[in-house]
Amino acid sequence: MTQYIVRRLIHSVFIVWGCATLVFFMIRLIPGDPVLQMLGPEYTPEAAEALRHKLGLDQPIYVQYLKWFSSVLRGDLGDSIATGETVVGAIKTGFPKTLSITVLSFLIALAIALPAGIVAALRRNSVIDYLVSILAFAGVSMPGFWFGIILIILFAVQLRWLPAVGYASLTQDGFWPWLSHLLLPSLAVGTGYAAILMRFVRAGLLEVLGMDYVRTARAKGLAEWTVIARHALRNALIPVVTVAGIQLALLLSGTVVIETVFSIRGLGRILVGAIFDKDYPIVQGVILLIAVIFVMANLIVDIIYTFLDPRIRYG
Known part of the structure; x- marks a missing residue:
C-alpha cells in the first residue's frame, strides 16, 4: 500500500x-x-x-x-493583474468559504441519502420506494439556484429565521452566525447532491442483497440490521464512495452559482471573475489548486476502497 x-x-x-x-x-x-x-x-x-x-x-x-x-x-503564485492582491491571499480569502459550504452540504447530503437509500432498497417496489425515487428525481432535476432562491424567500424573507446573503467568519463572528449564513446555501447544494447519492445507495444495496453471503448471514439468524450494516452496506458503498469523492471535489472546486445567489465570494466566484478580467495569475493559481484537489480526492477514494473491501489490494 x-x-x-x-x-x-x-x-x-x-x-x-x-x-x-x-x-x-x-x-x-x-x-x-x-x-x-x-x-x-x-x-x-x-x-x-x-x-x-x-x-x-x-x-x-x-x-x-x-x-x-x-x-x-518556490511557493509564489504571483500577484493579481487586476487588483494587485497576491494569488495566495485571494485563495486564502475564498477557499474557507467554499470549504465551509462543501463540508456542510456533504453532511446534509449523507444525512438524507444514506437512510433514504437504505429504506428504499429494503422496501423495494413499495410506496416508500416510489416516494423516495420521485423525490430523488425531483432533486436531480431541480436547479440549485432556483431552490436557493426559494429557500431565501421562505426562510429569510417570509419567516426571517436565517440571513439571506453573505458569509460570517467562524473565528471572528462565532459559531451560530457562521452556521446561520451557511445553512441556506448548503441546503440548496446538499439536496441535489443527496438525490444523486440516494440513487447509488439504493442501487448498490439492491445488488448486494441478492448475493449468497447475505443470504448465508440471514440463515445464521443474524438480526436484519446487523446483516445490512455489517455485511451488505459495506460492499454497497464502494460505488457510492466513488461518486461522493468526485462530487466532493467538484464542490470544492467552486459552487459558482450558489455563491453568486447568496453573495459569497468563494473560490468559484473568484475564478469566474478572474476569467472575465483575464487575470492570468489568479486563474492559474486557482486551477492549480483545483487540480491538486481532484488528484488527492481520487487517491483518498482508492485508499477508502481497501477499508470497505479487504479483498482490494494495490500491489
Missing part, C-alpha cells in the same frame, strides 16, 4: 504540472488584452506598453512560463 501511495503521489505531480501548463497556455488564447481591459477605452499606447512591461506580458510566452513555473516551485 505504501509503495502504491508513493507511486500515485509521483504520478500526481506530473498530472498537476500538466494541468497547470495547459491552463497557462490556453488562457492566453482567450480573445482580448488584459492590459487594455485594465486601462479602459481611453488608453494611450505609451501607457499600455508601460503597463505591459511592468506586468511582464511583453516577454515571449516561453519566458513568461519559465518565470511563472520557477515561482510556483
Whole structure:
C-alpha cells in the first residue's frame, strides 16, 4: 500500500504540472488584452506598453512560463493583474468559504441519502420506494439556484429565521452566525447532491442483497440490521464512495452559482471573475489548486476502497 501511495503521489505531480501548463497556455488564447481591459477605452499606447512591461506580458510566452513555473516551485503564485492582491491571499480569502459550504452540504447530503437509500432498497417496489425515487428525481432535476432562491424567500424573507446573503467568519463572528449564513446555501447544494447519492445507495444495496453471503448471514439468524450494516452496506458503498469523492471535489472546486445567489465570494466566484478580467495569475493559481484537489480526492477514494473491501489490494 505504501509503495502504491508513493507511486500515485509521483504520478500526481506530473498530472498537476500538466494541468497547470495547459491552463497557462490556453488562457492566453482567450480573445482580448488584459492590459487594455485594465486601462479602459481611453488608453494611450505609451501607457499600455508601460503597463505591459511592468506586468511582464511583453516577454515571449516561453519566458513568461519559465518565470511563472520557477515561482510556483518556490511557493509564489504571483500577484493579481487586476487588483494587485497576491494569488495566495485571494485563495486564502475564498477557499474557507467554499470549504465551509462543501463540508456542510456533504453532511446534509449523507444525512438524507444514506437512510433514504437504505429504506428504499429494503422496501423495494413499495410506496416508500416510489416516494423516495420521485423525490430523488425531483432533486436531480431541480436547479440549485432556483431552490436557493426559494429557500431565501421562505426562510429569510417570509419567516426571517436565517440571513439571506453573505458569509460570517467562524473565528471572528462565532459559531451560530457562521452556521446561520451557511445553512441556506448548503441546503440548496446538499439536496441535489443527496438525490444523486440516494440513487447509488439504493442501487448498490439492491445488488448486494441478492448475493449468497447475505443470504448465508440471514440463515445464521443474524438480526436484519446487523446483516445490512455489517455485511451488505459495506460492499454497497464502494460505488457510492466513488461518486461522493468526485462530487466532493467538484464542490470544492467552486459552487459558482450558489455563491453568486447568496453573495459569497468563494473560490468559484473568484475564478469566474478572474476569467472575465483575464487575470492570468489568479486563474492559474486557482486551477492549480483545483487540480491538486481532484488528484488527492481520487487517491483518498482508492485508499477508502481497501477499508470497505479487504479483498482490494494495490500491489
